[in-house]
Amino acid sequence: MLIEERLEKEKKIIEENKSVTIESLAETLGVSKDTIRRDLMKLEKKNVIRRIHGGAVLASKEALILNYSERANQENTIKEKIAEKTAKLVKDHSSVIFDSSTTVEAVIPKLNGKSLKGITNSLTHAILLSKNERTSVSVLPGKLNNKQLFLYGADTVDKIRQYSVDYTLLGVFAISEKGLFIHTEEEGVVKRAMVQRGNKIIALADHSKIDTTGYFKICSLDEIDILVTDKMPELKFVESLAQNNVDIVVTEE
Structure with a gap:
């Protein structure tokens, strides 16, 4: 599975469930937890998700901060x-x-x-x-x-x-x-x-x-x-x- 394809699947899973654990993502996609951690870092940089201890939530779950x-x-x-x-x-x-x-x-x-x-x-x-x-x-x-x-x-x-x-x-x-x-x-x-x-x-x-x-x-x-x-x-x-x-x-x- 290509990296971009895997990232897209991870994004879809998180969007559907609002939050997800590293362990469940690794099991679903058949990859290591370290791979998932690296993927989540990429998604966080794109402001798609927000990493939390042991997993991630949708970035939109954190209310926006405006001046x-x-x-x-x-x-x-x-x-x-x-x-x-x-x-x-x-x-x-x-x-x-x-x-x-x-x-x-x-x-x-x-x-x-x-x-x-x-x-x-x-x-x-x-x-x-x-x-x-x-x-x-x-x-x-x-x-x-x-x-x-x-x-x-x-x-x-x-x-x-x-x-x-x-x-x-x-x-x-x-x-x-x-x-x-x-x-x-x-x-x-x-x-x-x-x-x-x-x-x-x-x-x-x-x-x-x-x-x-x-x-x-x-x-x-x-x-x-x-x-x-x-x-x-x-x-x-x-x-x-x-x-x-x-x-x-x-x-x-």
């Missing part, structure tokens, strides 16, 4: 629909923690007219919130991430712990049956603190974020109350949400 401007421009129509649904869930005369995600940012203009106490670690969100005359804005302290434009660190987390709010709006980087994830610990610990201080946690995630993972776990599914998304997820994940008492709101009618 602020890329995130702000991504799937704007979907974000707007999710934002509209989310804004309807937030009652007038409420206190709300807004995380630094661009999906949460899209919610802010749709809350205009409501009397709110807003707390955020995002400079851009704070500016948007200030445009609503009926909203008071508290900006959390901390170190500034120059690319993502959010504040983070021990001071940020300590300040969050002083609040007890009606809602936490949480933009989701990655979500699966195992919980909610983010790609950096520095942002993850801030989001985790935000989850702990909200009476009702509303998570916002388009369909591309579902059944993906990240480096740092923010919380388990049972720590959120509502998931707002644009498409109905696969049945297995919907069942996991129900088992963890998470309501799902879908923008598609």
Whole structure:
């Protein structure tokens, strides 16, 4: 079997199974484990797969990491629909923690007219919130991430712990049956603190974020109350949400 032919077969097997072990690939293709290891290195360089201990997973299982401007421009129509649904869930005369995600940012203009106490670690969100005359804005302290434009660190987390709010709006980087994830610990610990201080946690995630993972776990599914998304997820994940008492709101009618 030619190398390219074998690589193509390996790629197809991983795509069909989402993940695979070196041992199972070696047995299926009738080659040594060392050969499979070398093949996986080639596929990883092509960004087809991501190697893990003892095997590999599809590269797409790891949610994409984008800077602020890329995130702000991504799937704007979907974000707007999710934002509209989310804004309807937030009652007038409420206190709300807004995380630094661009999906949460899209919610802010749709809350205009409501009397709110807003707390955020995002400079851009704070500016948007200030445009609503009926909203008071508290900006959390901390170190500034120059690319993502959010504040983070021990001071940020300590300040969050002083609040007890009606809602936490949480933009989701990655979500699966195992919980909610983010790609950096520095942002993850801030989001985790935000989850702990909200009476009702509303998570916002388009369909591309579902059944993906990240480096740092923010919380388990049972720590959120509502998931707002644009498409109905696969049945297995919907069942996991129900088992963890998470309501799902879908923008598609």
